[in-house]
Amino acid sequence: MTKPYGISPYRYRNTEGQWTQLGWRVTIRRRGYIVDRRLNAEQFGGMDAAMRAAIAFRDEVNIECVPLSKREVCATVRTTNTSGVPGVIRTRDRGQDYWKARLLTCDGANRTRQFSIKKYGDEAAFDLAVQARSQMLEMVQGFYVLHPDIKNETRVAPMAECPVMRRPCKLEPEAHPYARVPECDVSGVGITNVKTTTADGKTYTTKYWTSTVRDQAGLPKRRYFSVAKYGEEEAKRLAIEHHLRAAPITTAAGDGS
Known part of the structure; x- marks a missing residue:
């Protein structure tokens, strides 16, 4: 049986070191960002229902955030590129200078065309190589991520809309429609839910506002403020106050946040 694309077990390890599966986790990388969502079986009425919900969410992500096509991958500028x-x-080659276009096709063939700088001149030879590369891209079909669960073939852009040159996603990521909305405007302050299992097997969750800073060794240090003890607003205020007070430690450690 083929493993569902982007879906893996969502597990929890108790105080005795034993793993228990709580549901399913959807993790998909798309164009410079990561979609990550956990679906607890208790919320959906069982593992099978949670899996159906995970598949539905994954399919929604695949529709809204189309995977990279092979054309786009071939058009991505690498760090080693020098021509632009x-x-x-x-x-x-044999004492002559050329501008060369090359492309490794889906069937493993290495296609090349080169244009003599002596014959065409540097600029014209370069332009001809770029045109040849564009023509080669027309032979590239399909997605970089190939899996039976990917159903976006009909959404591949026409060749006229596919650029010859594409900047890497990590440099200019598109807007993330599934990004987690931060709980606080202060970076390093957020909500942490701590799950505890008692000796009789019962599980309960405690909510905290946390402040995270780094010491001089670069290691994260967290301070927890219980919502049950302080209340929502006061716990948040204390976390922000602690983080701002400890901010010089972060700066001294070289953390750019």
Whole structure:
């Protein structure tokens, strides 16, 4: 049986070190960001229902955040690129200089075309190589992520809309429609739910506002303020106050936040 795309067991380890599956986790990387959501079986009435909910959510993500096509992958500028256009390089062969277009196709064939700088001139030879690379991209079909669960083939952009050059996602990520909304405007302050299992097997959750800073060694240090003890607003205020007071430690440690 093929493993569901983007779905894995959501597990919890108790105080005795034993793992218990609580539900399913959806994790998908898309264009510079990560979608991560946990679906607890108790909330959906069992593992099977939680799996159906996980599949529905994953399919929604795949529709809204289309995977990279192979064309886009081939058009992505690498850190080693020097020409400014992926797959276009300046090369020398038998004492002659050329601009060369190359592309490794889906069937493993390495296609190349080169244009003599002596014959066409540097600028014209470069332009011809870029045009040849664009024509090569027309032969590239499908998605970089290939899995039976990916149903977005009909959403591949026409060749006219596919750029010859594409910047990496990590440099200019698109808006993240599934991004988690931060609980607080102060970076390093957020909500933590601590789950505790008692000796008789009962589980309960305690909510805290937490302040996270880094010491001079770069290790995270957290301070917890219980909502049950202080109340929602006061616990948040104390966490913010602690974080701002400890901010110089973060700066001294070289943390850019």
